[in-house]
Amino acid sequence: MKLTVEDLPDIATGAALLGTGGGGDPYIGRLLAMHAIEAFGMPEVIDAAALPDDANVFTIAMLGVPTVLGEKAACGDDVDLAVRSLEQYLGRRADALVGIEIGGINSLLPVMAAARLGLPLVDADGMGRAFPEIQMVTYNVYGVPATPLVVTDDHLTSLVVDTRDAAAAEGLVRVASVQMGCSVILSSYPMTGEQVKRTGVHGTLTLALEIGRAIRHGRETGDPVTALVDYLRTTPYYNQCEVLFDGKVVDLSRETRGGFNMGFCHLEALDGSRRRLEVTFQNEHLVAREGGRVRCIVPDLIALVDRETAAPVPAEALRYGQRLKVIGISAAPIMRTPESLAVFGPQAFGLDDPFVPIEQLGD
Amino acid sequence: MKLTVEDLPDIATGAALLGTGGGGDPYIGRLLAMHAIEAFGMPEVIDAAALPDDANVFTIAMLGVPTVLGEKAACGDDVDLAVRSLEQYLGRRADALVGIEIGGINSLLPVMAAARLGLPLVDADGMGRAFPEIQMVTYNVYGVPATPLVVTDDHLTSLVVDTRDAAAAEGLVRVASVQMGCSVILSSYPMTGEQVKRTGVHGTLTLALEIGRAIRHGRETGDPVTALVDYLRTTPYYNQCEVLFDGKVVDLSRETRGGFNMGFCHLEALDGSRRRLEVTFQNEHLVAREGGRVRCIVPDLIALVDRETAAPVPAEALRYGQRLKVIGISAAPIMRTPESLAVFGPQAFGLDDPFVPIEQLGD
Numbered sequence A, B: 001m002k003l004t005v006e007d008l009p010d011i012a013t014g015a016a017l018l019g020t021g022g023g024g025d026p027y028i029g030r031l032l033a034m035h036a037i038e039a040f041g042m043p044e045v046i047d048a049a050a051l052p053d054d055a056n057v058f059t060i061a062m063l064g065v066p067t068v069l070g071e072k073a074a075c076g077d078d079v080d081l082a083v084r085s086l087e088q089y090l091g092r093r094a095d096a097l098v099g100i101e102i103g104g105i106n107s108l109l110p111v112m113a114a115a116r117l118g119l120p121l122v123d124a125d126g127m128g129r130a131f132p133e134i135q136m137v138t139y140n141v142y143g144v145p146a147t148p149l150v151v152t153d154d155h156l157t158s159l160v161v162d163t164r165d166a167a168a169a170e171g172l173v174r175v176a177s178v179q180m181g182c183s184v185i186l187s188s189y190p191m192t193g194e195q196v197k198r199t200g201v202h203g204t205l206t207l208a209l210e211i212g213r214a215i216r217h218g219r220e221t222g223d224p225v226t227a228l229v230d231y232l233r234t235t236p237y238y239n240q241c242e243v244l245f246d247g248k249v250v251d252l253s254r255e256t257r258g259g260f261n262m263g264f265c266h267l268e269a270l271d272g273s274r275r276r277l278e279v280t281f282q283n284e285h286l287v288a289r290e291g292g293r294v295r296c297i298v299p300d301l302i303a304l305v306d307r308e309t310a311a312p313v314p315a316e317a318l319r320y321g322q323r324l325k326v327i328g329i330s331a332a333p334i335m336r337t338p339e340s341l342a343v344f345g346p347q348a349f350g351l352d353d354p355f356v357p358i359e360q361l362g363d
Helices: A007-018 A026-040 A077-090 A109-117 A166-179 A193-199 A204-221 A224-232 A338-344 B007-018 B026-040 B077-090 B109-117 B166-179 B193-199 B204-221 B224-232 B338-344
Strands: A056-059 A061-064 A096-098 A149-152 A158-162 A183-187 A241-257 A260-269 A276-282 A284-290 A293-297 A301-306 A323-329 B056-064 B096-098 B149-152 B158-162 B183-192 B241-257 B260-269 B276-282 B284-290 B293-297 B301-306 B323-329
Touching: A007 A026, A007 A204, A007 A301, A026 A109, A056 A077, A056 A183, A056 A193, A061 A109, A061 A166, A077 A109, A077 A149, A077 A158, A077 A183, A096 A109, A149 A166, A158 A166, A166 A183, A166 B166, A204 A224, A224 A241, A224 A323, A241 A276, A241 A284, A241 A293, A284 A301, A293 A323, B007 B026, B007 B204, B007 B301, B026 B109, B056 B077, B056 B109, B056 B166, B056 B193, B077 B109, B077 B149, B077 B158, B077 B183, B096 B109, B149 B166, B158 B166, B166 B183, B183 B193, B204 B224, B224 B241, B224 B323, B241 B276, B241 B284, B241 B293, B284 B301, B293 B323
Parallel strands: A056 A096, B056 B096
Antiparallel strands: A061 A183, A149 A158, A149 A183, A158 B158, A241 A260, A241 A323, A260 A276, A276 A284, A284 A293, A301 A323, B056 B183, B149 B158, B149 B183, B241 B260, B241 B323, B260 B276, B276 B284, B284 B293, B301 B323
16 A cells, blocks of 8 residues: 555545544644644555565554544654653564554544654554553454553653553553543554564554545545445445434433443434434444343443534534434454454443444344 | 451552652552462562572562552553563573562552562562652662663553663653653562662561551551651661651642653641741652751651651652641661762752751751
């Protein structure tokens, strides 16, 4: 994949859709990436398959409360410090970077990091969407330790966490991120090329780009939501997808709690039927319920988009009266295995409902 | 100073007094030290003056909520891991260990660590008492960075914090310590021999031992409180001291908040005068007030001891009806300078009262 500056807005749009309400505003990631590319040049993007098995690959991401990520973005030195500190702690240099999540700001933050550090960026991530917690990635599900990891902030404070358990790492990083201002840089899951190939979700930077393009082209032809759904049906992961609801926001609750954006959004149908859909979120949308019946549930993706422009609407931008379409989208097969569901299925978020793939839930 | 196993109980008693209500139960430190000495032999204790200027010296301590420190003590491997991780991060070996505080459990935890690691222990600390926060040490006051520092727990999770500001380090370590179970091991303030000599409070392990001995001998002759005060008057730091109050506990409030033991203790005089003394604490006693008038205030030491045995009573062991004497004691001169008062004077604890040395407060 050969990236150009013109691709960045489309990637940002696609990443906002895959962010399923969370992941932080990819517009910020786009500005950060653009600024870094101007100063340092465009980084090389490589397929995971092109990685030597013994390559050293680190993830790089922003972590925090989405509402804060947009106001207190990476300064650059904090990104360099995170990677350099992890290299120093491990005693080996990084050969490439890879995303932890393609949804939201962390689609393009790795582009910024790769540009600054002169490292190739792998076209892959650890979920093909966004998730709120560090352990919720396929890397962890399939045996890659999350640590040692490094957290840095704009004061250039660095924190190295070394523990055997990704969930314990999450607990520590979360309280530290709150203490550090709810927006930090995280370099974690140091792994080999073989591990990236075996445990990653491949090709997701390309997919984000193509999703953004499909929406943009759809706007030119008049029906971007249909264009989006039509494109998703051609993809290897997101091909089971459906417009679940067409409605307006009639109730909304959001609060920052424990370092997360928690809440729900209620929509009422525009067809006068008084049908209602409830979407709950912990940074990302977790479940969409209509009259108590589950329509789509994590790890499948629930995207809220403007009903006219198909612009994805993050949870922090929801407001009363917005007219939205709700799209349910299948997660990648590697995300739906029993091992994966144990880590980021509904129970991992405190939900009682079992996971049922969207294609089996029906209308 | 040549330490023997027989000295440990006296050091524990002296350290409890210097702990001024906090610092964790030195009885736990005594057990930990004894166990380590049995397995690894008695460590060498050296004067700060004997350190080469270029020696690498680390502090070692337990940190957390005093009530928890007594229930979830160091396992040993966590102590080794803290020092070894700091060595690895810095790329140099420790030549000696030194205490961060002589009050409470951290008087003897360094003895345990020095025994386990085969390192000499410096007869000094960073306050000549106990304090609740990492930045509240003379090392910090006189320019030694608190970081890089390492925090470990009994799951052998390690955390390296690297920041320019000791108060920022404190904020991060505190939230991490709560997440890690309110009882962790901390190796911090890596410094040179020259820095220990210039910024430390010298000879405090010896002083803790002598204070404990004075109380024990006093019990044999019948008046341990007088024996204690008489001994303190011969010391280089604690020579301004006074029995402030002789009373019983009539009110008590304690809560674990933000990783600290916060509260107050009210005493009523035993002489029928209905005079009352109020002692407030944040882990350690901060101020003793009688009828609104300050009798002794931080960084000077306020010790509560059993009125018959002079056994120091930590804040977590206070209970209604206890009969106690309250002793006010001068802090070391290095602790009373404007630079020191800016870091751990009354205002650092949110108090409005200015610091006035105990010898100027009168009866």
